[in-house]
Amino acid sequence: MxxxxxxxxxxxxxxxxxxxxxxxxxxxxxxxxxxxxxxxxxxxxxxxxxxxxxxxxxxxxxxxxxxxxLEYDMGTAYEGVPLIISGFINTLWIVIPPTLLGLFSSAISAYAFAKLQFRFRDKMFSLLLATMMIPGTILLTPTFIIYNQIGWVNTPLPLMIPGMFGAATCVFFMRQFYSGIPTELIEAAEIDGMGYFGIFFKVMVPLSVPALLAQALLGFIGGYNDYLGPLIYLQDPEMYTLQIAMNQLKSYFAGRNVPAMMAATVISIIPTVTLYIIAQKRFVEGVATSGMKV
Amino acid sequence: MNLEKIYQKRHKKSLGENGSGFIMASIPVIGFVLFGMIPLILALAMAFMYVPGKGNIADAEFVGFENFKEVLSDEMFWQSIVNTLRMAISLPICIVVALVVAFLLTKNIKGRSFFRGVYFVPYVCCAVAVSLMWELIFNQNHGIINSWLGLTRDTAIPWLTDSSTYTLCLIIIGIWSGTAYGIVLYGAALTNVNRSLYEAAKVDGAGSLRCFFNITLPGVSPTSFYLLTTGLIGALQEFTRPQMIGGGNGAGPNNDGLTIVFYIYRRAFEYNNQMGQAAAAALVLAVFILIVTAINFVVSKRWVSYD
Structure with a gap:
């Protein structure tokens, strides 16, 4: 039975x-x-x-x-350099510097919010909180007007400079991380005579490398895949990022040469997919923690 | 004694906690003021102004509620809202599929990391590549779907250029690219559901289905809520995919691909003298998002449990 x-x-x-x-x-x-x-x-x-x-x-x-x-170069100033390659290079130098600098800004600010006592701390933090409430769409037209006034339109600056100040979501994430580091560690470093900046660079940064890496990867992917920003601000083909170059390639090849279009698609996703395969764990960590604390 | 002296001395040299903290914390706040708050104030002002040219703010004039009147009486604007909401149908499907897949992944199976790795790939693919990928699949003349259905040139279905199928295609694309994020978040949330609850339920003789609905579902409800809220905010600002997959005039057949952001983009950057109307439309969208999010939060009290 x-x-x-x-x-x-x-x-x-x-x-x-x-x-x-x-x-x-x-x-x-x-x-x-x-x-x-x-x-x-x-x-x-x-x-x-x-x-x-x-x-x-x-x-x-x-x-x-x-x-x-790889032959298609649009006959621009970059003559001889295929559009897809120049697009890729443009993307790299438009995305990487703001990602790294922005990460630094976010991390150091997150450390201050997590571990230091200073005036206006809570007010500043709630101001940052407000950033996350503003839907990006509403800033589309006013930022264009401002950048137009200061001559930034048709340069990569609108895509680069704002990111260098860090991102609110990244500050939140890193603040969460730094809050978990025991304060005794910081006190010990203080007794050793380190200033607050020294503590950040010599204690906090080394402890948070994996978290920083996860944020850097997410930031890079976000920038690499950005479409609307470059579409608005980059008008010269020499400045096109990869995504905009893809748009141009599409209007040239679609219907004419489907395999070429698909070759471009393959080339465009190779960098991010490779990065993902190499650093899969970091990626998933970064994404998972981004949604943990609401 | 001595130690304290040194400590104090060193401390005096540095900026002190107050100053250092303020300087460190201020960079993103400055960024927010410069690139968030100032444009936001300008956006509010612009919504009530006529802005000539492509954003010639120096010659702008105050026009009261004219922009709002024009936008709200524009049929296209209402159509763009309907289009956006129709495409957003992919969101609840994404959430349910993500939960089911993440749940299956918690089972005792071989090759879990392989599956997990594969499922996340769409997340790192740009919307442009995703659009091109699916255009290939849905293509009327050489697409795999028409070929599978055994259609010929004469009977082939124009999936992306016919109004009756266009939105469905965009929903499918949305599901394909939207589940990855949810699978990861649910994966993390499911491992945090209290094990002892399952054991207690087992002792009480509850089946696995009942366990799922009475323990798992409430256990991951904060994640569901997070996905729903952020997903809705994202879905209401959909732009890239419909812009890339537009047939002919760029907004899909019958303007079915004209989302709200697309509508704003057009007014602002494709037409002349329309920045003010674009700002007004964006303000309407922002208020709409705010209301939807607020409703979300209120309703969430009934079904989200944080313990």
Whole structure:
């Protein structure tokens, strides 16, 4: 009797196990199929890619798509440099300096909010809180007017300078982190004669490298994928970031050369996906903690 | 004694806690004042002004509520709200799917880190690439969907250029790219649900379904609330995908892809002399977001449990 019941239970658990795997595999396919389709299409010939007689695997592998994308330079001042490459380089130097500087601003401010007593602390903090309440859309037109007045339109400055002051969300996240570091550690450093800036650089920063890295990665991805900002402020093709270059590539290649378009898509996601694969743990950590404390 | 002296001396040399703290904390606050507060004040002013050219603020004139009248009587504006809300249908689906997937991931299975790794990839893909990816899938002439359905050139469905299917496609794309974030957050939240509750329920003879609805669901309700609130704020400001997937005139068939932000963007940057109206529309959107968020918070008291 008991044995039979046990057997039934295992059969039931086997079934549920199978269902779980089926669900997980189906969802993985749902996520991955579009990627594989893009990848395979990028290796197809133009005629094959335009046919309704669809096959997953290219009948004939060709790199013509990649060649065409890497040839297209719009005939601009960057002549000879393909648009997609100049777009990538532009993206890097528009995104990396503000990400790093902004991270520093956010972290040092987070440390002060978490561990130091000073005048206006709570008022300043609630002011920062208010930042998160403002929907970005409402700032679209006034910031454009301001930047227009000071001659920043059609330069990358509107995309770079504001970020260097740090981001409210990052301050919140890092403040949470620094609050968890025992105050005794700071007192010990004080007795050793360190000033507050010294404590930040020599004690807090080394302790928070993983958290800082997670924030840096998220900041970089956010900047890399930004579309609306560059769309508004960068008008010269030489300044296009990768996302805007993609838009240009689309209007040039769509309908004309589908594999080339897909080659561009593949190239554009390689950097972020690679970064993700290398630093998967940091990414997930950063994202998970961003939503923990509301 | 001696130690204290040194300590005090060193302290005097440095700025002191008050000064150091203030300086350290002030950088993001200055940034907020310069790039948040000042533009915000200007935005409020602009909504009541006629701004000629592409933002020629020096020649702006005060026009009272004219901008609001124009925007609110513009059928396109109302259509953009409807469009945005229709696309936002993907949000609740994303949340439910994310919870189910995250829940399955907590089970005792092999290859968990592989699955988890795969599921997060859409999060790092830019909206532009995602748009191009799905344009390939839904393409009328060579897309995989039409091919799977066995359609020919004559019967092929124009998924992205027909008003009846366009929004559905955008919802599907939204689900594809929107679940990753929720899966990660739910993953973290599910591990924090109190184990002893499950054991107690087991002793009481509760089945796994009842456990899910009575323990798991309330346990992760703060995360659900967070996803819903931030997701709604994001969904109401949707722009990139419909802008990229626009058929022909850039806003999709029948202007179905014209979201609120798209509408504002058009007025501000594609038309002339319309910055004031754009600012007014943005203000309406901001108030709308504020109301929706407030409702969210009020209603949340009924279903979100923080213990």
């Amino acid at each position: 008991i044995k039979a019941k046990k057997k039934k239970l295992t059969a039931k658990s086997l079934l549920s196990q199978a269902l779980i795997y089926a669900g997980l595999i189906l969802f993985a396919l749902w996520v991955l199929l579009p990627f594989s389709l893009v990848l395979l299409t990028s290796f197809k010939g133009i005629i094959e890619a335009n046919s309704l007689d669809f096959t997953w695997w290219p009948k004939e592998f060709t790199l013509q798509g990649y060649e065409k994308v």
